[in-house]
Amino acid sequence: MTPTPEQLSELVDAGDLAAISHALDGIGIAQSLSIVERLPAGYRAVVFRLLDKDAAMAVFEALDPELQAELIGELRDDEVRGLFEELDPEERVEVLDEVPAAVASRLMRGLSGPEQQLTGVVLGYPPRSLGRRMSPELVLLHPTDTVRESLRRIRATPIPTDSLAELPLCSPERILLGMVDLGALLRSDLDAPVAELQRRGVALHVHDDAEHAAVQVVDSGAAVTAVVDEEDRVVGVLTLEAAREILAEEADTDAARSGATEPLARPYLATSVVRLARSRVVWLLVLAISAILTVQVLELFEGQLEQVVTLALFIPLLTGTAGNTGAQAATTVTRALALGDVRTRDVRRIFLRESAVGVLMGSLLGTLGFVLAGAVYGFDLGLVIGLTLLSVCTIAAAVGGCMPLVARTLHADPAVFSTPFISTFCDASGLVVYFLIASAVLGI
Amino acid sequence: MTPTPEQLSELVDAGDLAAISHALDGIGIAQSLSIVERLPAGYRAVVFRLLDKDAAMAVFEALDPELQAELIGELRDDEVRGLFEELDPEERVEVLDEVPAAVASRLMRGLSGPEQQLTGVVLGYPPRSLGRRMSPELVLLHPTDTVRESLRRIRATPIPTDSLAELPLCSPERILLGMVDLGALLRSDLDAPVAELQRRGVALHVHDDAEHAAVQVVDSGAAVTAVVDEEDRVVGVLTLEAAREILAEEADTDAARSGATEPLARPYLATSVVRLARSRVVWLLVLAISAILTVQVLELFEGQLEQVVTLALFIPLLTGTAGNTGAQAATTVTRALALGDVRTRDVRRIFLRESAVGVLMGSLLGTLGFVLAGAVYGFDLGLVIGLTLLSVCTIAAAVGGCMPLVARTLHADPAVFSTPFISTFCDASGLVVYFLIASAVLGI
Numbered sequence: 001m002t003p004t005p006e007q008l009s010e011l012v013d014a015g016d017l018a019a020i021s022h023a024l025d026g027i028g029i030a031q032s033l034s035i036v037e038r039l040p041a042g043y044r045a046v047v048f049r050l051l052d053k054d055a056a057m058a059v060f061e062a063l064d065p066e067l068q069a070e071l072i073g074e075l076r077d078d079e080v081r082g083l084f085e086e087l088d089p090e091e092r093v094e095v096l097d098e099v100p101a102a103v104a105s106r107l108m109r110g111l112s113g114p115e116q117q118l119t120g121v122v123l124g125y126p127p128r129s130l131g132r133r134m135s136p137e138l139v140l141l142h143p144t145d146t147v148r149e150s151l152r153r154i155r156a157t158p159i160p161t162d163s164l165a166e167l168p169l170c171s172p173e174r175i176l177l178g179m180v181d182l183g184a185l186l187r188s189d190l191d192a193p194v195a196e197l198q199r200r201g202v203a204l205h206v207h208d209d210a211e212h213a214a215v216q217v218v219d220s221g222a223a224v225t226a227v228v229d230e231e232d233r234v235v236g237v238l239t240l241e242a243a244r245e246i247l248a249e250e251a252d253t254d255a256a257r258s259g260a261t262e263p264l265a266r267p268y269l270a271t272s273v274v275r276l277a278r279s280r281v282v283w284l285l286v287l288a289i290s291a292i293l294t295v296q297v298l299e300l301f302e303g304q305l306e307q308v309v310t311l312a313l314f315i316p317l318l319t320g321t322a323g324n325t326g327a328q329a330a331t332t333v334t335r336a337l338a339l340g341d342v343r344t345r346d347v348r349r350i351f352l353r354e355s356a357v358g359v360l361m362g363s364l365l366g367t368l369g370f371v372l373a374g375a376v377y378g379f380d381l382g383l384v385i386g387l388t389l390l391s392v393c394t395i396a397a398a399v400g401g402c403m404p405l406v407a408r409t410l411h412a413d414p415a416v417f418s419t420p421f422i423s424t425f426c427d428a429s430g431l432v433v434y435f436l437i438a439s440a441v442l443g444i
Numbered sequence: 445m446t447p448t449p450e451q452l453s454e455l456v457d458a459g460d461l462a463a464i465s466h467a468l469d470g471i472g473i474a475q476s477l478s479i480v481e482r483l484p485a486g487y488r489a490v491v492f493r494l495l496d497k498d499a500a501m502a503v504f505e506a507l508d509p510e511l512q513a514e515l516i517g518e519l520r521d522d523e524v525r526g527l528f529e530e531l532d533p534e535e536r537v538e539v540l541d542e543v544p545a546a547v548a549s550r551l552m553r554g555l556s557g558p559e560q561q562l563t564g565v566v567l568g569y570p571p572r573s574l575g576r577r578m579s580p581e582l583v584l585l586h587p588t589d590t591v592r593e594s595l596r597r598i599r600a601t602p603i604p605t606d607s608l609a610e611l612p613l614c615s616p617e618r619i620l621l622g623m624v625d626l627g628a629l630l631r632s633d634l635d636a637p638v639a640e641l642q643r644r645g646v647a648l649h650v651h652d653d654a655e656h657a658a659v660q661v662v663d664s665g666a667a668v669t670a671v672v673d674e675e676d677r678v679v680g681v682l683t684l685e686a687a688r689e690i691l692a693e694e695a696d697t698d699a700a701r702s703g704a705t706e707p708l709a710r711p712y713l714a715t716s717v718v719r720l721a722r723s724r725v726v727w728l729l730v731l732a733i734s735a736i737l738t739v740q741v742l743e744l745f746e747g748q749l750e751q752v753v754t755l756a757l758f759i760p761l762l763t764g765t766a767g768n769t770g771a772q773a774a775t776t777v778t779r780a781l782a783l784g785d786v787r788t789r790d791v792r793r794i795f796l797r798e799s800a801v802g803v804l805m806g807s808l809l810g811t812l813g814f815v816l817a818g819a820v821y822g823f824d825l826g827l828v829i830g831l832t833l834l835s836v837c838t839i840a841a842a843v844g845g846c847m848p849l850v851a852r853t854l855h856a857d858p859a860v861f862s863t864p865f866i867s868t869f870c871d872a873s874g875l876v877v878y879f880l881i882a883s884a885v886l887g888i
Contacts (some may be wrong), residue, residue, distance in 0.1 A: 028664065029646070030660045030664050032661075033664075034663070054643070058665055061665055062665045117880065155630060159627070161627035161667060162609055163626075166605070181605055182605050182607075182608070183539065183603070183605035186595065186599060187598075202473070215474075217476040218478050219473065219478070220473040220474050221473070221506045239686060241684050248691065251696070255699050255702065255775065256775060256776070259687060259772055260768050260771060260775075261775055261776055262780075263779075267780065268776065268779075269784035269785060270542070273797055274804070276797065276801045277579055277801045277804040280769075280776075284765070284766070284805055284837075285808075287764065288564075288764075288812075288813075288833075291765065292762065292816075295760075298756060298757040305753050309746060312742060315759050316871050316875065317732070317735040317736065317738055321731070321732050321761045323764075324704050324727070324728055325724075328705045328724045328727070330703070331705055332703070332708065332723075332724075336712035336713075339711070341481065341711035341712045342712050346713065349713065357717055360721040361724065364729075365728065384660075389732075393728075423764065424770075427764060431760065
C-alpha cells in the first residue's frame with residue numbers, strides 16, 4: 001500500500017523518520033516519484049533523503065528541472081554533488097538553467113574534471129538548439145578497426161547504454177562515415193573489419209532547432225543520430241528516445257496553449273494558486289479584450305436588435321458554432337504543420353479543402369437550424385438561422401484552416417497564435433453575417 | 445533539392461521512372477517519408493518501388509499503419525512479404541488491424557515460422573492492452589551464467605538492438621529476478637557471474653492498459669521494462685522509446701479532441717474532404733445541439749432583453765470569457781490527470797484551488813469590465829458587467845477544474861468529455877448569472 005503525500009507530511013511533522021522509511025520500503029520508482037512530486041516544498045527533502053540510494057537517484061533524474069533545482073536548494077552540498085554528478089551532461093544543463101548563478105557555479109565546481117568539460121560543451125550552445133539537448137558522450141568507431149577493437153573501445157568508455165544502440169563510424173578527423181548497429185557488432189565475427197557493418201547515417205547540425213531536429217529523428221526512426229558541428233566533426237548524438245522527449249515537451253506546451261494556458265513547470269498540486277492564475281490571466285485578458293470587438297459589432301446592429309429582440313436569443317449558439325468550426329480547422333492544420341504534412345506554400349489547397357469542409361458541415365447544420373428554428377419561430381427566422389449557420393461554418397473553417405499558416409509565416413507558434421485570433425474573428429464575423437442576413441430576410 | 449509530391453505525380457503520369465529515381469537519389473529517409481505520405485494513393489506505390497531497398501524499408505516502417513495497409517494493397521505479394529517480414533511483431537499487428545481479413549491471413553501465411561509465432565503472441569492480447577504494444581522478442585539471462593555466456597546468448601538471438609539496452613535476468617521458470625544493463629555487461633570481466641550485475645527491475649503485467657503502463661515506464665526512466673503474464677513469467681519487454689510513442693499517440697488524440705475533432709489516421713493532404721468533415725461533424729453537432737440550451741435560457745429573460753437591449757451587446761463577451769476560463773481549468777487538470785499528478789480523490793482540493801484562481805482572475809477582469817463598461821454605458825451597467833465577470837470566472841474555473849475528474853470517474857476520456865460540456869455549461873450558466881445580476885442591479 002503506497003503512502004499518500006498527506007500521510008507522509010504528517011509523519012514528517014511528527015518527526016517519525018523510522019515510520020517514513022518503513023512506509024517507503026519496497027515501493028517502485030514511479031510511486032516514489034509521484035510522492036516526491038506531490039509533497040509540499042519543505043517536506044520533499046526530508047522524504048527524499050529516506051529513499052534508498054538507487055531509488056533516490058532514479059527519482060531525482062525523473063523530476064522536472066524546476067523541482068530538481070528546488071530540491072538542490074534543500075539538500076546539503078555533499079548530498080547534491082553526488083546527484084548532480086550522476087546526471088547526464090545535457091540533463092545537468094537543464095538544472096543549471098533553473099538555479100541561481102551562485103549555486104550553478106558551485107555545482108559546476110563540484111563536478112569531476114571530465115564531467116565538467118562535457119557539461120561545458122552542452123552549455124556552450126544556444127537554448128533551444130540541438131546542441132543543448134544532444135548527448136556529448138561518444139564512442140567513435142574507426143574504419144580501420146576490427147569488431148574486437150571496436151568492442152574494446154566501448155568497454156573503455158563509460159557512456160549511457162541508450163546512446164550505444166548505434167555507434168558513429170568516423171574518419172580520424174571525426175568526419176561521419178556511417179553508423180554501426182550495436183546488435184550487429186555483438187553478433188559479428190570478432191576479427192571482421194567493423195567497416196563491413198557500416199550503414200548509411202544522416203548527421204544533424206548542432207545549431208539546428210532542437211524541435212525541428214527531433215521531428216527528423218522520429219521520422220527517420222534511427223535509434224541514434226550523429227550531431228556534427230560547423231566543421232562537420234561529430235560532437236554528440238541524439239537518441240530516438242531523447243527526440244521523442246523533446247517532442248513530448250512541445251506537444252505538452254501546445255496542448256496547454258490551445259487551452260489558452262501556459263504549461264505548468266511543476267506538478268499541479270505543487271503549483272501555488274497565484275502561479276496558476278498567472279499562467280492563465282494573460283491569455284484570458286487577451287481573449288477578453290479582443291472580445292470587446294464583438295460588443296462594438298453588436299452596437300452597429302442595436303437598431304435591428306431593438307426591432308426583433310428574438311435575434312438576440314441565437315447569438316451564443318451562432319458565435320459558439322462558428323468558434324468551434326474555426327477551432328476544429330485550426331487544430332487539424334496546426335497538427336499537420338507540426339508533423340510536416342503541410343507546408344505554408346500549401347495555403348491555397350488548404351483554403352479550398354477547408355472551405356469545402358465548411359460548406360459540407362454548414363449545409364447539414366444549416367438545414368437542421370432551418371427546420372428547428374423555423375418550426376418554433378416561423379419560416380423567416382428559420383431561414384435566417386439556416387443561412388447564417390451555412391455561411392459562418394464556411395467562413396470559420398476556411399479562415400481557421402489558414403490561420404496556422406499565417407502564424408507560421410509570421411514566425412509565431414501556430415498553436416498559440418491561432419486560438420485567440422480564431423475565436424474573436426469567428427465571433428465578430430459571425431455576428432456581422434448574422435445581422436446582414438437578418439436585415440435582408442426580415443427587411444429590417 | 446527535394447522534389448515535391450506534385451512534381452513526382454507529374455513524372456508518374458509522364459511514366460518517366462528514370463527521372464523519378466534521379467529525383468529521389470540521395471534524399472534522406474525523413475524527406476522520402478514525407479513525400480510518400482503526401483503522394484495521392486495511386487502514385488504512392490510507383491514512387492515507393494523506386495526508393496533504394498534500405499530507404500524503402502525505413503519509410504515503410506515509419507508510415508502510419510493505415511498507410512502501410514494501403515501500400516500493401518498496391519504492391520505485389522512478393523514485394524509485400526519482404527516488407528512485412530522486416531517489421532517487428534508488434535508493428536505487424538497494427539498493420540493486420542488495418543487490412544481486410546483475407547489480406548491479413550495471406551500476410552501471416554507469408555511469414556517465416558518463428559516470426560509467425562511471435563506475431564501470434566502479440567495478436568493474442570486484447571487491443572489497448574500492454575501485450576499488444578510490447579516486444580515479444582527476448583533474450584533471457586540466467587543467474588548461473590557468466591558474463592561471457594550471457595554475451596553468447598545475445599549473439600545467438602537476433603532481436604532489435606533497442607530492446608537489448610537492459611536484459612531480464614530470469615529463473616529457469618522465467619520468473620523475473622532483475623535487469624542487467626547491457627553497457628555494464630559489455631564492460632565487466634568476462635568470467636564474472638552475470639548475477640553480480642543484477643539491478644532491481646519492476647515488471648508490468650501483459651493485460652495492463654498500454655497507456656497506463658507507458659506512463660509508469662516513462663516515470664521510472666528505465667530503458668527496458670519486463671512484461672509478465674498471469675503466471676508472472678516474462679513474455680516480453682517494453683522499451684522507454686515504445687512507451688513514449690504510446691504516450692505521443694495519446695497526446696495527439698487528446699490535442700485533436702480538445703479541438704473538437706477526431707484525429708486523422710493519415711496525413712492531412714492525403715485525407716479526403718468528406719473524411720475531414722466526418723472527423724468533425726459529430727462533435728460540431730453535439731456542441732450545436734447542446735448550445736440550444738443557451739437559446740432556451742435567453743428566452744427566459746426575453747422580457748429583460750426587451751427592456752434593456754444593451755444587455756445583448758455583452759452576451760458574446762461574457763459567454764466567451766466564461767468558456768475560456770472553463771477551458772483553461774479543464775485543460776490544466778486534464779493534463780495533471782494524464783501525468784498522474786492528481787487523482788480523482790483530490791476533487792475537493794482541486795475545487796478549492798480552482799475557485800480561488802477563478803476569484804483572482806475574476807476580480808481583475810471584473811474591475812476592468814466595471815471601469816470600461818461603466819465609462820461608456822454608465823455606472824449601473826458597469827456594475828452588472830463587473831459582477832458578472834467575477835461570478836462567471838469563479839464558477840467556470842471551479843466547474844472546469846472538476847469536470848475532468850467527473851469524466852474519469854465515469855470512465856470517459858477527460859479530454860473528450862470536458863470540451864463540449866464545459867463550453868455549453870459556461871455559456872448557459874453565464875447567461876443565467878448575467879441576467880439575474882442585471883435584474884437585481886437594474887431593477888428589471
